[in-house]
Amino acid sequence: MKNKILKFRKDKGFTQDALAKKCNVSRQTINAIENDRYDPTLQLAFKIARVLNTTVDDIFQP
């Protein structure tokens, strides 16, 4: 599943670690999702979308 996490994250000036902390997950989890190694749970997808001020439908493309 492709995603625009990098784009939105850079726009906000967040590091992977900073985004991870705001989402209450590990940095490795954000890294893996951003680099498309696996998909987040639906819960985490919503958390990422909200922290980055966007929607699940906008940030993820199946």
Next chain:
Amino acid sequence: MKNKILKFRKDKGFTQDALAKKCNVSRQTINAIENDRYDPTLQLAFKIARVLNTTVDDIFQP
């Protein structure tokens, strides 16, 4: 995670089994998600949303 699957599904006149087939999952999976026993994967959330002509953000409420 709450959801509006029942509402959208009834609007389309689909049974759980019909929706399941359109999403390529088992009827039990749709039943479990509709009744909030667990959350779908992000992939499946997108599939359900599309089959029901709506968005992930509209059909699921974290």
Next chain:
DNA sequence: TTCAAATGTAAAAATGTCTTTACATTTGAA
């Protein structure tokens, strides 16, 4: 009321996500 269709549930196994620990590589500012 009766009967089939629809829905609810359970348990075991397969698969996928996430954490932790640990180390390597890249990047950019001084």
Next chain:
DNA sequence: TTCAAATGTAAAGACATTTTTACATTTGAA
């Protein structure tokens, strides 16, 4: 160029989702 910060990756274990098989209950139309 150098050094720290940021990023990439791996492996083991914990936990969550999904499938399959199977059976029970509910619902609604005839």
